[in-house]
Amino acid sequence: MDELTDIDPATAERAREILESAEGPFSSSEDTDKAIEILTKVLSATPSSTLRSTILSNLGMMLLVRSQHTSSVADLDASIAYLREAQQTQKTLGGHPALSATIPNLMSALRARYEHSGDLEDLDEAVRWGRDAILWLPAGIPQRAMALTSLSSTLKIRFERSGNAGDLSEAVELGRQAAVDLPVSHPRMGPVLSNLGSALMAAEKTDEAIFTYRRALENFHATGDRHGEARALTNLAGALSRTGRSDEAITTYRSALGIFRAVGDGYGETRVKNNLAGVYRAAGDLERAIPLYETTLTDREALLGPDHPITLASRTNLAQAYEVAGDYGRAIPLYEAALTGHERILGPDHPTTRASRANLTRALRRWSEEADAEG
Template identity: 30%
Template sequence: MHRLLQTVLLAKLSPEQRRAMREAAHQLLSAAKLGHHASSQEWPAYQALLPHILASQAAGSSDTYVRELVTDTVFFLYYWGNHEGAAALARQAWSAWLADSGEEDGHVIRIAKSLSFTLLQRGQIDEAIPLAERALEVSRNIEIDPEDLVDSLCALADARRHQGRFTEARDLGEEATVLARAQFGADDQITLRATHSWGVDLRLCGQFDEALALDQENARQRESLFGPTSFLTLNTLNALSIDMRESGDYPGARDFQEDVHLRARAALGEDNALTLRAARDLAVCRRRDGALDEARELTEDTLRRLVARYGRRHSDSLSTAANLSVDQRLAGDLELSRELGEETVRRYTALLGEDHAYTLLTGANLAATLRALGDPDAARKREDDVARRITAVLGPRHVMTLAVAIGQANTAYARLDFERAHAIDEAGLAELAVVTGADHPLTLACTANLALDLRGLGRGPEAGEQQRRAVAGFARVVRADHPGSSRHGHTAASSAIWRPCRCRPAAATQRTPGRLHRLVR
């Protein structure tokens, strides 16, 4: 029925008649049997029903089935890519249900978590955090279905992750996974949700091998349960490619992610949020694999699409902007890189605070650009501040902290302070060999840097030995035509450290021109 005709008819009804009509509409809605909201094949049915859900004010219903439909619709809107609409519907439902049923009602708890999740995606973190915290607190203190408790643990893990409290998020994800496995088994969809969340947080904590093992099995089970084109399956496959990349398999990660991106485009559409994340992560894979021009082209296109749909403050827009700043630096567009890097640091600071890991790592990338611009003093000042802060936030042995230290060594080398560069690289190499492994590209890059430090100190034989180790290592782990392979008797290492799921920025460092050029990205 046309909305104008609806308005005319409703105007003739008494309040009681309107209420009765609305309840009748809700009963019709509750009879709808829609499929899983993460399946793009089900989206047309949700799209057809959405105008009726909104027009009938279903978000204000007290009917159990209508409330379940509204909650499913919130998630459909998110998976479909309408994050603003998802947050608006969740907020409307949460306000109505809380007033009607109280905070201990199961539907209220679930919609509170849904609202928190959608707000996190939109960068409204301060508003989202208390909702997730209270949902878990209530879930622990009342008799609630184990499924809802698992989901509450995951919701707070999501929130802690956005706050940069990665260890807390990891512990919550592990608790949720252990509980879900005990209650529902390893292959239940509730368990798979918890396992995916735990894998993200393991990766953020630098535990790449553990995340890889979890995501490999989770991807297999999600594909078996939901199918190969489900948003959930593709999301875990995207996470798996990041695990591969951060574990040091640059060629394998790129090949894998090329396929994930193609599948996401075909199943979800080119401008879907997950497709754009897959494109962003594919661009990083291409860069790590040495395809710098292809990486930049894809990053530029992805950022343009993200900003057009979600704005510049969206978390995916920010991480992609940080990536583009690195691409620009590698292409020699240093002023563009500096301007975008400074803007992204400002936006991250406003959104997350100056001590959040993402803010700090974007600042480390900016320092690399300042160094490339010929201002090692400004680079050192920024890097030393970042190093102090990130050590306090993540600890001295986190892979991100170690990557920032490599940047400090690069700046010391650019200042011809070979003693400081050597001290930092020598200490970092010992830690990296343990944390990431002796054949990880980041470890090999540090080895190559140490060779240059030793040569600068006049210790030629030792330098030669370290250089041979680096060259042999890169020959094992990167393609033969990679920029990180040996050339002219020196090593150019293109190395990477860390990028999380929904993917975040990593520190980037670069030796002086004509010596060693290394990306840590």
């Protein structure tokens, strides 16, 4: 960083350490905040160059990671702006952002912002970036497989919003291409197969999805990726549950839960507990489902905060379980809290907010009907 003449040597050296760190400065939220602060300061003194592109790409990635914990739309906006500038700088300098993580990270940030805003333009832009990367990258290199996977995931999400069957068909086909592009033993094969499994599930190709998740699980196990193994077990359990194999699904969820606990992944643990509660609820076993939903909500409030979209979804799940049990006194306040949170975070007209409002309306109506019947 010899060109950073306007930055004090200590700051420049710390920025160098951040950029050269293989693991990233994410051991704590304070470390992430400090790294963002330092790189932002250094960026202001960095002319258009490979170094500026690197700083922009890293800032975009760090802000994306931070937004996953804070639900900050401002962080997502900044992440997208930095990543857009990074890809433009890379092109200006004669490279292509598809060869780096810039475009996959930009697509991830756009998908995340869509989850907050419901604005389809974010998904459409992500699709455009994915198509550009695929056209530029030759077959047989890992970057193309990852671009195919990212585009497949985006198209699946767009299908879930629009119902366009063409998007889903393409998502499945791209996922299959990505799996063919990578060598069987490649360390990224697990994520590629997991994404393909999700697309197959959306296409109701459940048996093929189960087979694909099992392949992903084998890859994660072979590469020693414990987090990936737990995620693959979680996905596999969901697919097994969809086919009515509840006992096998419960056993598989418990295996995933054990790994998440062993590696200290509290977020992954809450996801499994939430899904396991869903299996019990579907089987009519509310005595096991409700305590799991309760602990999941408590844990997510502590990990993510009360207004994170995932926490709001957990609050809704618990409310629905109480409603099925006929406990409207506990269900309705939770529905009210979920609606308030959705309106504040997503706005009154977001599809999720409208669904939340419908939940509350239904519960109030049923409570009134039951009170009238008893009276």
